[in-house]
Amino acid sequence: MNIPLQALLFDVDGTLADTERDGHRVAFNLAFREAGLDWDWDVPLYGELLSVTGGKERIRHYLAHFNTEFEAPADFDDFIADLHRAKTTHYTALLAEGRIPLRSGVARLLGEAREAGLRLAIATTTTPANVAALLNHTLGPESLEWFEVIAAGDIVPAKKPAPDIYEYTLQELDLPPAACLAFEDSGNGILASRGAGLKTVVTVNAYTRGHDFSEAALVLDQFGEPDLPCRVLGGEVAALNGSPYLDIHGLRRLHGGR
Secondary structure (H helix, E strand, C coil): CCCCCCEEEECCECCCECCHHHHHHHHHHHHHHHCCCCCCCCHHHHHHHCCCCCHHHHHHHHHHHCCCCCCCCCCHHHHHHHHHHHHHHHHHHHHHCCCCCECCCHHHHHHHHHHCCCEEEEECCCCHHHHHHHHHHHCCHHHHHHEEEEECHHHCCCCCCCCHHHHHHHHHHCCCHHHEEEEECCHHHHHHHHHCCCEEEEECCCCCCCCCCCCCCEEECCCCECCECCCEEEECHHHHCCCCCCCHHHHHHHHCCC
């Protein structure tokens, strides 16, 4: 017996908004300059650093592999935490300036899901402050109430590609994986969602287009709009049923439930 679709679980960075290149990367560089550091994460380098999830973890990875001559201070953990807090401040300022819009089709799909009575959740490695800032400045402060669970940041010890954040979200929703769909944009994301047993829709971006999405149920360049069609890059193209964009009907076909 098919379990009906009951909830949609969204990643944030790269999925809801194309935040990485012109959001987080810029904010990191602003935080570095503010701290008197001469570090500069250009676009290609940041693409390599994205193999590591979590901002604090990304800084550590950079120092271990790309800036090995840096002499770490005695209070290294506090140093990393302070840098990350400053980066978050700069990132939320960029959002407030309207410089990071939602990706095509995101607002429409969220609205359709709410009208259809589907439950919404977020499962991300970014901080709760970043999630709140993105939602507040793109969909309005009331949008925070749309999501029954916002699982973000260090709420679980192991970040993506570990499945922990999705398993936590499913536990909070009290739903089995078969009742849900996940939405991701990266190789680490699909490893996490599939590791939790979730059928997953992927929308790629410039950084992740070459990742392995063979485990995804559907791979698109974007969710699309009536006047801005999406392009199917892999998976179950029949789910769209000829539609130029992904909607709730397509999600139900993809899920296989009613």
